[in-house]
Amino acid sequence: MATVKVLIPTPLRKFTGDQDTVEASADNVGALLLALDTAHPGLGKPLIDEEGNPRRFVNLYVNGEDIRFAQGKDTPLKDGDEVSIVPAIAGGTAAARG
Numbered sequence: 141m142a143t144v145k146v147l148i149p150t151p152l153r154k155f156t157g158d159q160d161t162v163e164a165s166a167d168n169v170g171a172l173l174l175a176l177d178t179a180h181p182g183l184g185k186p187l188i189d190e191e192g193n194p195r196r197f198v199n200l201y202v203n204g205e206d207i208r209f210a211q212g213k214d215t216p217l218k219d220g221d222e223v224s225i226v227p228a229i230a231g232g233t234a235a236a237r238g
Contacts, residue, residue, distance in 0.1 A: 170213030
């Protein structure tokens, strides 16, 4: 099992005691999300859907690589990897919307 550093975005820090990074151990991204929810109760709800998949509007990166272009939730992890959680931002300026 790999130990990785997870970067927590500001809106989710209420689940991590206001920590901006946490460490967790898992073999792949899907298992990591479950481990994060176990270690930080409530953190899984905004990250994982009812089927155990990353939510559509949450972007996950392993060492800067979007998991959607790797193996999704099955993307393997190794010791020292850095996982970034980036909630998608909706909207834009009024001019951009037309």
